Amino acid sequence: MPNTSTRPKRGRRNRRVPREDPARNELVSRSLESAQQCLFNQDYGTAFVHYLLVLNLAPVLKDFASESFRFTLFKWADELDSLGRIQDLFDCYEQALELFPTDEVIINSMGEHLFRMGFRDEAAGHFHKALKLKPDYPEAKENFYRVANWLVERWHFLMLNDRRRNHKYQQAIQKAVEGGCNTVLDIGTGTGILGMCAKKAGAAEVYACELSKTMYELACEVVTANGMNGRIKILHMKSLEMEVPKDIPKRVSLVVTETVDAGLFGEGIIESLIHAWNHLLLPPQSTQDPSRPPSHAGRVIPAGATVFGMAVQCLEIRRLATAAAGELHSPVSCSSEDDSTEPYTTERLSRLPGGYTPLTEPFNALDIDFNNVQELEGLCSREVSRVRLPVTGEGLLDALAVWFQLHLDQQSSLSTGPKEDTCWEQAIYPVQTPHSRIIYIRHVCTLSVQNIRNTFPLALRTASTLWGMDSVRSLNAEAELCSALACLGTEQSSGPRDYTMLECAEMALLNNQPYHDSFRRALAKLITNLKDARSVQGPSQGQGLEVMPLTDPPSGPMDPGPDPFYVLDVSEGFSVLSLMAASQGQVKAYSSVEKTQHQAVLRRLAMANGVPEEALEFWLNQVEDEQAVLQRPSREKLWSAIILDCVETCGLVRQKLMEKATLARCLLEDGGQIFPERIVLYGMLVESDTLLLESAVQGQEPTLGFNIAPFINQFTVPVHVFLDLSTLQCRHLSDSVELFILDLMNTNANYTNRDVKVQASASGRVTAVPFWYQIHLNEEISVSTFNQDSHWKQAAVVLHQPLAVREGDWVRLAVTLQKSSISISI
Numbered sequence: 001m002p003n004t005s006t007r008p009k010r011g012r013r014n015r016r017v018p019r020e021d022p023a024r025n026e027l028v029s030r031s032l033e034s035a036q037q038c039l040f041n042q043d044y045g046t047a048f049v050h051y052l053l054v055l056n057l058a059p060v061l062k063d064f065a066s067e068s069f070r071f072t073l074f075k076w077a078d079e080l081d082s083l084g085r086i087q088d089l090f091d092c093y094e095q096a097l098e099l100f101p102t103d104e105v106i107i108n109s110m111g112e113h114l115f116r117m118g119f120r121d122e123a124a125g126h127f128h129k130a131l132k133l134k135p136d137y138p139e140a141k142e143n144f145y146r147v148a149n150w151l152v153e154r155w156h157f158l159m160l161n162d163r164r165r166n167h168k169y170q171q172a173i174q175k176a177v178e179g180g181c182n183t184v185l186d187i188g189t190g191t192g193i194l195g196m197c198a199k200k201a202g203a204a205e206v207y208a209c210e211l212s213k214t215m216y217e218l219a220c221e222v223v224t225a226n227g228m229n230g231r232i233k234i235l236h237m238k239s240l241e242m243e244v245p246k247d248i249p250k251r252v253s254l255v256v257t258e259t260v261d262a263g264l265f266g267e268g269i270i271e272s273l274i275h276a277w278n279h280l281l282l283p284p285q286s287t288q289d290p291s292r293p294p295s296h297a298g299r300v301i302p303a304g305a306t307v308f309g310m311a312v313q314c315l316e317i318r319r320l321a322t323a324a325a326g327e328l329h330s331p332v333s334c335s336s337e338d339d340s341t342e343p344y345t346t347e348r349l350s351r352l353p354g355g356y357t358p359l360t361e362p363f364n365a366l367d368i369d370f371n372n373v374q375e376l377e378g379l380c381s382r383e384v385s386r387v388r389l390p391v392t393g394e395g396l397l398d399a400l401a402v403w404f405q406l407h408l409d410q411q412s413s414l415s416t417g418p419k420e421d422t423c424w425e426q427a428i429y430p431v432q433t434p435h436s437r438i439i440y441i442r443h444v445c446t447l448s449v450q451n452i453r454n455t456f457p458l459a460l461r462t463a464s465t466l467w468g469m470d471s472v473r474s475l476n477a478e479a480e481l482c483s484a485l486a487c488l489g490t491e492q493s494s495g496p497r498d499y500t501m502l503e504c505a506e507m508a509l510l511n512n513q514p515y516h517d518s519f520r521r522a523l524a525k526l527i528t529n530l531k532d533a534r535s536v537q538g539p540s541q542g543q544g545l546e547v548m549p550l551t552d553p554p555s556g557p558m559d560p561g562p563d564p565f566y567v568l569d570v571s572e573g574f575s576v577l578s579l580m581a582a583s584q585g586q587v588k589a590y591s592s593v594e595k596t597q598h599q600a601v602l603r604r605l606a607m608a609n610g611v612p613e614e615a616l617e618f619w620l621n622q623v624e625d626e627q628a629v630l631q632r633p634s635r636e637k638l639w640s641a642i643i644l645d646c647v648e649t650c651g652l653v654r655q656k657l658m659e660k661a662t663l664a665r666c667l668l669e670d671g672g673q674i675f676p677e678r679i680v681l682y683g684m685l686v687e688s689d690t691l692l693l694e695s696a697v698q699g700q701e702p703t704l705g706f707n708i709a710p711f712i713n714q715f716t717v718p719v720h721v722f723l724d725l726s727t728l729q730c731r732h733l734s735d736s737v738e739l740f741i742l743d744l745m746n747t748n749a750n751y752t753n754r755d756v757k758v759q760a761s762a763s764g765r766v767t768a769v770p771f772w773y774q775i776h777l778n779e780e781i782s783v784s785t786f787n788q789d790s791h792w793k794q795a796a797v798v799l800h801q802p803l804a805v806r807e808g809d810w811v812r813l814a815v816t817l818q819k820s821s822i823s824i825s826i
Contacts, residue, residue: 111127181254190258210234239276242279253296257302262427270376316353357393357395530672575643588617642667642675654820658817735759764804
């Protein structure tokens with residue numbers, strides 16, 4: 001009953017309407033005016049400060065000023081980035097996000113800066129957040145797809161789809177746990193599948209560690225979803241940093257791991273296991289005390305490995321490894337002369353264009369016991385052993401292909417050999433010496449095998465001669481190597497070698513002779529036309545739009561003529577097109593390559609080809625800001641030709657290509673041209689189980705009974721890059737068709753959407769739409785990104801749900817262009 005003696009409450013007074021503050025309003029008005037004036041004067045830093053003041057004092061102006069604020073932020077961030085003021089850059093974004101916490105454009109832009117600076121996990125978080133705010137935001141979607149390939153590498157999907165591999169690991173773990181190994185540590189847990197296998201088998205205690213933040217968070221989600229949260233302890237750290245009892249309460253009786261790459265040792269398994277035996281594992285079962293129960297002894301799964309090798313001839317490996325008669329080579333080398341090189345790359349031998357030819361029989365290079373810590377620690381001091389191999393096939397020795405057999409226990413093993421149906425690639429050790437590579441059946445190839453422990457992956461070192469000679473030169477045992485291993489190689493010529501290194505993709509570009517020949521012919525035709533036009537117009541006419549430069553070109557001794565032709569190559573990364581332009585005569589060519597190493601290669605090639613030093617300049621050495629690379633060559637001149645790098649090596653159109661083309665058109669003289677003038681996108685319908693397996697975990701059944709697919713498939717990307725369509729296992733379900741045209745010279749010819757009807761030429765399931773480009777340098781000359789000489793790979797849109805078709809059916813493809821990003825859907 002209410003207390004009737006209580007006095008009645010007074011009514012609440014109405015809140016006063018806040019009074020206008022004239023001084024505050026005046027400050028907001030003046031600051032807003034100052035921000036706009038600074039923006040007009042391109043003083044972006046000051047404009048940004050004024051906008052911060054305005055929007056903090058008057059939040060009601062956010063809608064009004066949001067576009068100008070974004071523009072100011074992005075311009076100021078670009079300036080800070082160019083000045084190396086990274087902390088200031090991120091401070092500005094933090095301030096911006098305090099004002100606009102749900103602005104997907106600002107969030108996505110910050111993610112782009114994070115990604116460029118190597119913070120991939122943080123970048124992915126920003127892209128994902130932007131997509132949650134606006135699921136159809138194309139820039140965030142493309143950015144997330146790109147970073148997802150870094151965060152969750154495609155081999156995770158292949159391994160989880162490899163039922164044979166999964167089943168064998170599960171059997172070996174179950175047998176060990178049932179045999180008494182009841183405390184388990186999973187090193188490099190990934191999705192957590194091996195740790196969950198141990199728990200399901202009955203292990204009392206299971207621990208797991210994972211270094212990748214993305215995979216650690218994914219493993220936590222997977223373990224929780226499978227009802228094991230609290231039953232498996234997952235640590236976000238390297239196993240090398242783990243201690244007892246700080247991180248785990250006691251030593252474990254079983255370590256399970258698959259921290260191996262195609263070369264076996266590249267992910268540091270030897271170093272991890274040595275640390276585990278010394279700090280985390282119980283002592284191994286001793287032959288002197290066989291009565292000790294398994295729960296009181298330590299062991300590792302896998303128990304060991306055998307490394308195999310084979311000498312091969314392969315034109316594709318040669319194309320990626322050497323050029324200019326061996327004077328240029330990739331940083332992947334089995335040579336011992338340069339410790340800065342990477343020892344191997346990885347390829348699936350069965351899918352190399354043109355195939356390969358074995359020159360020797362496969363040989364056993366090394367046996368290793370992961371349960372013998374003394375053997376692991378002795379790898380760094382193991383003596384050189386030599387293997388003499390009869391040559392079984394004549395040819396050119398291009399590489400040593402290496403694979404391994406992983407012994408899970410005494411009964412079960414997995415092979416990564418080139419003839420196996422496996423999710424693994426093989427390690428390729430290129431032999432880059434131009435001398436003594438031709439071998440014949442009568443010869444004997446003598447190889448040395450040495451095992452050295454250090455911080456680099458498996459290294460191949462030269463040690464003997466192809467001709468069967470017995471002399472073996474000494475190896476540098478002090479050179480840093482990875483967690484252990486091997487040296488297989490061939491004798492190089494004595495004396496220092498004079499070579500320059502390029503990346504494998506850059507080497508392939510340099511070897512793309514048809515592309516360079518086509519460009520040379522197209523540019524020669526343009527120069528001829530411009531000469532004819534100038535002879536009619538006179539030397540001072542036909543120069544086009546007047547635009548003031550940011551800087552004048554450097555003065556030099558070269559004077560190719562009264563009216564030279566200026567050519568600018570703004571290709572991203574390495575390009576030799578500027579050099580080819582400079583070799584035309586009466587051409588002043590500018591290259592935008594930044595790296596000192598790339599500039600050195602161009603200078604070296606120029607000297608070898610008789611191109612005057614002053615005919616080629618490096619444009620970024622002359623301008624103050626990389627953002628200003630597209631500008632005038634001098635006060636009076638415009639560019640005769642501007643070269644744009646339209647297609648990335650991975651098979652996608654370059655980001656912001658159309659924006660660059662728009663700016664480039666304004667900087668051309670009358671009759672000048674952008675190279676290429678247009679690119680045409682082609683595609684076809686295919687059925688490929690391989691693409692499905694590499695893109696997502698397939699099927700409705702749980703993996704080994706665990707619910708993993710919904711979590712890792714969050715990182716499925718619809719576009720598969722770095723494809724080689726010529727060797728892809730697939731069935732063509734249609735002919736190739738033209739899908740889209742990007743015209744870089746005529747903006748009025750472009751469109752944003754196109755529907756294309758494709759007729760099925762065979763019945764089957766459409767699982768993907770591979771695509772490539774025909775790059776038109778002019779109306780007559782073009783090159784394809786889909787041929788055996790191309791340095792470009794192809795890409796494919798992989799369907800989430802395959803589409804069943806019959807021969808003669810029509811399939812409609814919707815092709816869309818959004819800010820240089822092309823999307824294809826069915």
